[in-house]
Amino acid sequence: MVAFVISRLLQALPVLLVVALISFALFTFVGDPVAAMLSQDASLADRENLIRLLGLDQPWYVQFWKFVGNAVQGEFGLSYRLSRPVSALIAERAPATLELAFCAAAMTLCIGVPLGIFTGIYKDSWVSRLLLTVSLVGVSLPIFVLGMLLILVFAVHLGWLPSFGRGETVQLGWWSSGLLTVSGLKALILPAITLAVFQLTLITRLVRAEMLEVLRTDYIKFARARGLSNRSINFGHALKNTLVPVITIAGLQLGGIIAFAIVTETVFQWPGMGFLFIQSVGAADIPVMAAYLLLISLVFVVINLGVDLLYYLVDPRLRAQR
Amino acid sequence: MLLEVKDLRVEFPTRRGVLTALNGVSFSIAPGEVLGVVGESGAGKSMTGAAIIGLLEPPGRIAGGEIRLEGRRIDNLPLAEMRKIRGKRIGAIFQDPLTTLNPLYTVGRQLVETMQAHLPLSDAEARQRAIGWLEQVGIPAAAQRIDAYPHQFSGGMRQRVVIALALCAEPQLVVADEPTTALDVSIQAQIIALLKRLAREQRTAIMLVTHDMGVIAETADRVAVMYAGRIIEIGPVRDVVRHAQHPYTAGLMASIPPLDRKVERLAQIDGSMPRLNAIPPGCPFSPRCPHVFERCRVARPELMPAGATDAACWLHDQPGASA
Ligand SMILES: Nc1ncnc2c1ncn2[C@@H]1O[C@H](COP(=O)(O)OP(=O)(O)O)[C@@H](O)[C@H]1O
Ligand code: SF4
Ligand SMILES: [Mg+2]
Numbered sequence: 169m170v171a172f173v174i175s176r177l178l179q180a181l182p183v184l185l186v187v188a189l190i191s192f193a194l195f196t197f198v199g200d201p202v203a204a205m206l207s208q209d210a211s212l213a214d215r216e217n218l219i220r221l222l223g224l225d226q227p228w229y230v231q232f233w234k235f236v237g238n239a240v241q242g243e244f245g246l247s248y249r250l251s252r253p254v255s256a257l258i259a260e261r262a263p264a265t266l267e268l269a270f271c272a273a274a275m276t277l278c279i280g281v282p283l284g285i286f287t288g289i290y291k292d293s294w295v296s297r298l299l300l301t302v303s304l305v306g307v308s309l310p311i312f313v314l315g316m317l318l319i320l321v322f323a324v325h326l327g328w329l330p331s332f333g334r335g336e337t338v339q340l341g342w343w344s345s346g347l348l349t350v351s352g353l354k355a356l357i358l359p360a361i362t363l364a365v366f367q368l369t370l371i372t373r374l375v376r377a378e379m380l381e382v383l384r385t386d387y388i389k390f391a392r393a394r395g396l397s398n399r400s401i402n403f404g405h406a407l408k409n410t411l412v413p414v415i416t417i418a419g420l421q422l423g424g425i426i427a428f429a430i431v432t433e434t435v436f437q438w439p440g441m442g443f444l445f446i447q448s449v450g451a452a453d454i455p456v457m458a459a460y461l462l463l464i465s466l467v468f469v470v471i472n473l474g475v476d477l478l479y480y481l482v483d484p485r486l487r488a489q490r
Numbered sequence: 491m492l493l494e495v496k497d498l499r500v501e502f503p504t505r506r507g508v509l510t511a512l513n514g515v516s517f518s519i520a521p522g523e524v525l526g527v528v529g530e531s532g533a534g535k536s537m538t539g540a541a542i543i544g545l546l547e548p549p550g551r552i553a554g555g556e557i558r559l560e561g562r563r564i565d566n567l568p569l570a571e572m573r574k575i576r577g578k579r580i581g582a583i584f585q586d587p588l589t590t591l592n593p594l595y596t597v598g599r600q601l602v603e604t605m606q607a608h609l610p611l612s613d614a615e616a617r618q619r620a621i622g623w624l625e626q627v628g629i630p631a632a633a634q635r636i637d638a639y640p641h642q643f644s645g646g647m648r649q650r651v652v653i654a655l656a657l658c659a660e661p662q663l664v665v666a667d668e669p670t671t672a673l674d675v676s677i678q679a680q681i682i683a684l685l686k687r688l689a690r691e692q693r694t695a696i697m698l699v700t701h702d703m704g705v706i707a708e709t710a711d712r713v714a715v716m717y718a719g720r721i722i723e724i725g726p727v728r729d730v731v732r733h734a735q736h737p738y739t740a741g742l743m744a745s746i747p748p749l750d751r752k753v754e755r756l757a758q759i760d761g762s763m764p765r766l767n768a769i770p771p772g773c774p775f776s777p778r779c780p781h782v783f784e785r786c787r788v789a790r791p792e793l794m795p796a797g798a799t800d801a802a803c804w805l806h807d808q809p810g811a812s813a
Contacts, residue, residue, distance in 0.1 A: 386589035395577030484639040
């Protein structure tokens with residue numbers, strides 16, 4: 169088990185290194201940090217000094233190595249745009265994104281999985297057909313359109329909910345939470361729905377498809393032939409067998425929710441990492457972009473590991489192989 | 491009679507009209523009796539078994555006739571009632587033990603849940619019985635293996651587990667649909683022998699569907715021969731095997747393969763069974779029958795007394811005739 173975790177982490181290392189290389193390449197090819205950091209009237213000597221100070225006169229692999237070393241310690245230098253440590257910026261923005269992603273993910277799973285099971289078991293009922301038709305809309309509606317529609321209806325016309333920002337937050341150590349105030353919760357509703365709808369419809373359809381597939385198998389037929397109750401067949405035998413593929417997709421979705429919060433955060437001006445990233449792209453703020461890329465890839469690696477561990481718990485056949 | 495099937499008709503509504511998969515199937519099984527069911531692929535053997543346990547795949551449905559268990563109709567029972575019959579009074583064994591068991595539950599759990607669905611047993615009692623059943627079906631070190639998952643057993647061992655599952659709530663009838671077809675030839679005989687022994691000990695009747703005439707000859711008390719959704723001959727095993735009255739059965743018997751080989755197609759009979767939507771008028775076997783005569787093409791023969799069996803063949807409607 170421990171060996172398994174370690175081996176998976178080692179396998180993830182090359183991926184992280186490649187992402188690091190890409191982030192590093194951003195520095196070298198996209199922007200000119202020296203020009204960005206020097207004032208207009210700096211002399212040539214100042215420039216050379218800064219280059220030496222930043223280590224830019226060294227061969228690229230030495231620079232890369234230093235970049236990785238710093239990154240491991242969470243050190244990404246100063247933001248060009250805000251002249252503050254990138255790590256501090258990210259730490260400040262992460263809670264907003266994580267709270268939003270967590271709420272969206274919870275909504276996705278708590279609504280999407282039961283809907284999938286229902287529409288799988290009662291595949292011919294009109295409720296199922298209606299749900300599936302609606303879900304088709306959910307899958308095909310672009311996130312920003314949905315976000316703007318929601319703002320239009322609930323913020324502009326009805327005035328029930330705020331259209332931007334995070335509301336009041338409460339500081340818990342370094343973590344700023346919007347979950348503990350009424351205005352924070354109200355501000356969370358529209359962005360969370362916007363972020364969840366696509367994933368929710370996706371998981372509903374996936375669970376349904378898996379459920380239909382499993383319900384056709386011989387072992388389900390045999391379970392019926394043994395006279396087991398429908399409840400035990402549907403929610404025990406069948407549901408458990410749909411879990412493996414569903415866990416994979418749900419894991420990917422969680423990563424996707426965090427990564428693609430960019431659009432939602434931009435629409436709602438949500439002060440999270442995605443919004444920070446977009447602002448940084450506009451200003452060619454390379455250190456922030458690099459840090460964000462690395463962080464997101466790290467999130468995916470961790471989620472993948474979690475997914476593998478869950479498989480391990482669910483499926484005895486995998487346990488035997490390892 | 492334990493089981494009586496009368497005039498059973500199973501239909502499949504399709505886009506191109508209604509297919510009749512079973513048409514006028516009638517037979518009965520006495521308590522403790524082994525009824526062999528033979529016939530080519532697609533003859534309707536599995537369909538008959540599925541209709542009896544009430545597990546026809548939709549859109550397939552029973553469109554006529556009746557099925558009685560100890561005199562009580564079971565073909566039109568509400569789902570909750572039928573569930574009490576499945577497993578408890580009619581067990582089932584499927585063809586492929588590799589797909590019949592739930593891969594995510596231990597064999598012990600599957601046995602325990604089956605028994606507890608039908609018998610008032612505590613967890614500890616059910617577990618004890620489960621171990622007992624695994625021993626009965628010849629799983630070595632049953633007390634340890636009870637917590638193993640299906641993938642940790644070989645195909646033959648898994649079919650033993652399936653047999654235990656089919657019998658553990660002590661049903662009066664087991665529908666075994668080609669229980670050895672998917673197994674290695676070398677263990678087929680063991681599995682059949684096991685099934686036969688356990689059924690005899692419990693006085694469980696078996697409806698044994700198989701391609702293997704050797705198995706039938708050795709195991710069955712009576713045999714039903716199916717063709718194109720009908721029973722075309724039924725009778726005591728010795729008579730059907732040695733003195734087949736229907737030309738199709740006769741061809742089938744002539745094609746009995748050597749014991750050590752499986753034969754899917756029946757080499758001695760030319761042509762193939764008609765598809766459900768192209769069953770000829772008159773006798774369904776007439777295009778392939780060496781004895782076909784005029785009447786066969788226009789009128790459909792029903793089962794009629796023929797020698798020591800019943801056969802659906804006009805040859806037996808003529809005074810003094812025989813196949
Ligand atoms: N879902 C279905 N729709 C239409 N026809 C079917 C369906 N399932 C089975 N059949 C037909 O029913 C007939 C009987 O099948 P089956 O009982 O499985 O045959 P056997 O077990 O004797 O090989 C076959 O001709 C088959 O093509
Ligand atoms: S009824 Fe005619 S065609 Fe059919 S089996 Fe008998 S002889 Fe052959
Ligand atoms: Mg079959």
